[in-house]
Amino acid sequence: MSAPKIGVVMFDAATDAPSVLRAVELAGGTPVKLHPKTTVAPDLADLPLVILPGGFSYGDYLRAGALAATQPIMRVLEDAVKAQELTLIGLGNGFQVLTESGLLPGGFIANDVPVFEHAEVDLVVENNTTAMTAAYDTGEHIRLVHKGAFTQYTATEEELEALEEQGNVVIRATESPAGSVNNIAGISSDDGLVLGLMASPEYAIEAGFGTDHAEGPGQGVDGQGLFVSVVRAAIAAKNGVVSE
């Protein structure tokens, strides 16, 4: 079967986009660059899954993700999600775009120590039934890069309760570098079509250029599982299999 297409939105200055394109490719997908000014819906039968990559879109000066969330393509993607035709995944800054758009609950505030921090974070996959976690085991420990200055996840009591009760906290940090509430790192919408992860799996996909690992410095490639999951989900969607 031909490599499934995965959309990647190329927001201005989304500095992680090149690595996300590469990660999709290494996982066996064909990345398709989507322009943020697009107002025409992509052919979703052919492109059932879109990633919002991370990294300072539009400078993040106002609030992380705020200006990206107002780009025309976001309306198009939102409509497709509402029509149950599209799975939308935000990584790092892309997760912030999703909360800014109201597609996921909660929001992001400054890190506990309010400066930019680049760190490696230990995470636990708590729900492996989503489009970004299916290739992992539930309970699996993974290590990814975490970076940013406004990466502390926050939500109201009710939102938190709902997230936890529905099993929508998909990935949790053992200790959030930013101080996120309940150590939340990755969440899902109720229908599983919108997913956000505050981490950068695209920097743990290639041995020697990854995170720390028992085998040696930089040998960690735990991010691969996320992109493999994404590619599988795209194949399933293309074959008409409804994702849960």
Add this chain to the structure above:
Amino acid sequence: MNNEQLDTVDYAAGTPDQDQPWAALGLNEQEYQRIRRIVGRRPTEAELAMYSSMWSEHTSYKSSKVHLKQFGQKTTEEMQKHMLVGLGENAGVVDLGDGWAVTFKVESHNSPSYLEPFQGAATGIGGVVRDIISMGARPVAVLDALRVGHEDHEDTARIVKGAVAGVGHYGNILGVPNIAGETDFDPVFQGNPLVNAGAVGVLRHEDLRLAQASGAGNKIVLFGARTGGDGIGGAAMSSASFDDEGATNTPVVQAGDPLQENVIIEATLELFSKSLVEGIQDLGAAGIACATSELAASGDGGMHIELTNVLLRDEGLSAGDILMAESQERMMAVVTPDNTDAFEHIMHNYGVEYSWLGEVNDSGRLTIDWNGERIVDVDPVTVADDSPVYERPYARPASQDALQADTFRGSAAGTNLPSTGDELKAAVVELMSSVNMADRSWISSQTDTSVGGNTRQGAPNDSGVIRVDEETGMGIGLAIDCNSRYVYLDPYQGAQLAVAESYRNVATSGATPLGISDGLNFGSPENPDVMWQFAESTRGIADACQELGIPVTGGNVSLYNQTVDTPIHPTPMIVTLGRYDDVATAVPSWLHPSFNGSALYLLGETFDELDGSQFAHLRGHLGGTPPKVDLAQEARLAGLLANASRTHMLDAAHDLSEGGLAGALADMVLPAGVGVRVNLEYVTERDNIDAFTALFSESQARAIVAVPLSEEVRFRGIAESRGYPALRIGVVDADSESLEVQDLFSASITELREGWASALPQRFGN
């Protein structure tokens, strides 16, 4: 400024006696008279602005030129081999093979960073990255070196927090990883901190472009950010020292917009790849004045500019202000008439503003009009290249003898040195808790090291390593180093030691050094003592490079770094660039748990060399002479390390510099908390020194390597065949959870780590 009468060329010709503010612009009387002679009348206000900024020390190198010449003169043909573009361009370009090339540069942003550390450091990164893109290269890494005052001085937190955050902010939003740097605290930098920013870019040979305007009829275009009142007089100001009140003449702080630069990088690289520009120049110090005169002077010599066409952020600016403004994120390009549509198309696609300013002609004159009237009519070569050249007097200061005679061992500070196990252990803990040796992760974690996906290693390694070619794994290693205290004690030897350390760092990580870029930070050239330091340092660098066989590919000079009459320690910052066939062979400088059981070898010999050391600094002493330099030995060590890493014999390697063996061992142990057991007996016996000296002396041409047991025989073999002193001093013992020096002490990782990890965040964290 005269608001009623525009100071046109005609008006200037008719008013020869009008007073002009040449002194306020940083010129002296002779220079002003020289300008009058060159233009054949009094210069207009705009012309004076151009000459004054282009003839400032910062832009013209008028005091340093005579000494910098030797970098070229001492570069042999053999050393030229890898150079595609040499000294004198925005940045040198070095061949990497397979059609790849690399360009790198270090720039100072000292005075803006004192005024406003965050923006000063941020725009330092932005500026040096534009130098790189104007060569046609894609920036792949940045680095920075900081010198700040005493850690407990009330102003230090402002500087260090601001500079660290600023370096991070700009590079992070650009999406260029920060992979190396250096930070040193010393009271001598209190009122005059140093912020040096470096960048490295890669390109294909065919994309190389130089800054020149040739071809009559070609169009001149300015693109990027609008012009505001930023940093007017900045070039002149960075050539003036700070007085007691701070800056004498405070300009509008230049604020950077990395989002804008991010877009400019992509737009500019597309211009290059589509061959749409004939020449290109970034706008830095002295803004449009500098860009137009340099482009014209290095091309066919003629250019006409309509200054009124410049897009402004602030409508109130005068013509002179517009010429000199240092607004960031601007580029100037030369485009042939048939490419202007394609050029505009790219600008529209990226949403970048631009305006056509004029064109190249064969008049041999640079003419600039403002509202239909001529305000500049000069020969651009006289502006860009004919600044005065000074042979400033220099002499070894009378105090130098006394300084060198005051050795650490002979001083009060050098008595009662630690000797028992407990004392030595306490000294190691104290050393590692000092701000100059402590954990740098508070700094490096504020920068994005992984963006780009090609970072093989960043901090806390001896050098940063970036992959260039995904297919072959070919890549580069980079380090920046200078021990200012060594240079102060002996500028010739100290500068050689800076080259040696930087070179050694790159070699220790397994790369083959190819060239250096230097950032020369000194006090006032009008002070003969300082000028002597400068002359000696440049001679030291040139000689060291000649002996090591690696060229100086470029650099930067920053003079007048002093507070009132006290110059900073001379600080020739050296960036060394090395090459890997495959970055997979890069060697980390710290111990990973997976290296458990490997043997530790000390390479090189240890002498009693404590003058200028971190230990002496800890005891408040600075005097004597720095460690001796042996460049032939450094080259042999580099060869040995390159060979051993290429053939996968090494788990880890760390060079010995500040803090000597104690510092290096702790540096290896602490990042991942992996213990070692070592025995100093062999070292003390062979080199006839005591344990204290073995631990804290800073003798050169040394490194520690961790060799897996399976490779020991092979490794001993090559060390022996190369005749390099190698002693097995211990083993990696992850279970010991301590740094143990047999028969002397055992320092648990917990106790070592406490002060080491907290020194910076406790003082400067939030």
Add this chain to the structure above:
Amino acid sequence: MPTIVVDVMPKPAVLDPQGKAIDARLPELGFREFSQVRQGKRFELTVEGEVTADILDRAKALAAELLANPSTEYIANVEVAK
């Protein structure tokens, strides 16, 4: 030309790490009179011509749509600058 000011503050129930960091420094700097520092944002918008009630409404709409994030912030104030 008149200016409209939009003030946006972190919601009381939401943590404010930036305010907290300032807070923590106050005693050390000798400012014991103040506590519970909160850091928000102030936007100034220039209006060409007069500020009508309509224009003020538009500013409120802009604040709600872009300048504030309703899940973490609230609009403290939208008014014509004095």
Add this chain to the structure above:
Amino acid sequence: MPTIVVDVMPKPAVLDPQGKAIDARLPELGFREFSQVRQGKRFELTVEGEVTADILDRAKALAAELLANPSTEYIANVEVAK
């Protein structure tokens, strides 16, 4: 408890990339009535007890010393919150 508000804005001559980024977005979002957006900071300080002239002076001192960066920003306003 009373609150003192301190407003800090980027100096007019200094580039304000934050405001610029918002500005650039406005036409597309249909907000053509506003231009030259500037983004600054608003601090709220809680005071225990009454806000005397003295306390207000202390707030001004705090603004000058810590809340505003004198080389790039100015203090637009220090007042008791309504």
